[in-house]
Amino acid sequence: MSLFRRRKTEAPAIDDDAARVRLLDAAVSVLGRDAGAPLGTVARRAQVDDETARRLFPTRHALVEATVVRGATRIAGAAFLDDGEPREQIAMLIGRVWQDQAPVLPLTRLGARGPYRRSVERALAPLRATLREAIALAAERGDVRADISPAAVSWLVEQAVIDVIEAADAQALAGADPLQLAMTQALCAAGIGWGDATDVAIAARARLADVDSRRD
Structure with a gap:
């Protein structure tokens, strides 16, 4: 012993x-x-x-829900519109959210499509309001579709981004740049042609890269 x-x-x-x-x-x-x-x-x-x-x-459900809601609340609280024309503002807003969530896409996907979605949507209310503001401005200028309300267009934009989140998480994008694709798909969902959406997304991506380089 x-x-x-x-x-x-x-x-x-x-x-x-x-x-x-x-x-x-x-x-x-x-x-x-x-x-x-x-x-x-x-x-x-x-x-x-x-x-x-x-x-x-x-329960595990309680932990996951608290985690995704905390993240959504943080993102929504930091939402703002950059300077520029409304289409680029939309792209920049989507791009910033994507950059924030890219390292944790499996968790983001849970919040976007899973049983926590309603709680996450409530937490994201300020971000969604900011997106609607940019879409309304763009609609007034004739830059995005105006046949439906800015709220409806905002919903379509949101779903387009979620689709890219799911594809990126499943590694199904075949070498495409997820950040640029998220911005392009968001703009296309808002009624912008693919070519113009790509040009706006490229410009927005360059601005985001410039901001990142200045931070470094």
Whole structure:
């Protein structure tokens, strides 16, 4: 019999608020790569014991919903329209969201099409209002379709972007540039011809790249 027993290593105690933040941060990292990962995997990544994790998020559904809603709320709060003509404003808005979500597409897809969609849509309300504003301006100029309301056009744009998210997550784009494709498809859904949409998307992509280079 050994005179010494190996003591079980335990994570230092943290309060519930800190544990919740750690679990949500870990969920982005884990579920952003594997949308089907279990709650226990997220808890281990967060260094939060299973008992605390299950007390804060009794089900995996609760954790995923809280994660995608937190992300949607953050994105919506940061939404704005860049300078420029409305079509480019639409492309830039879509491009910024795409850049933000590109590293975690499996999680984004869950929020866009999964059982959390209604909660995510409510959280995205400010972003959707900003998109409708740009579409309404473009419609007044005759740059996008005006046969249906800006709200309806905005919905079509949103669905087009979600389609690209699904295709990119499934690795079905055959070498296409997902960022540019998302912007192009969004503009096409708004009623812009493919050629013009591509030109606007290329210009918007160049602007985004310039902003990124200045940050570096």
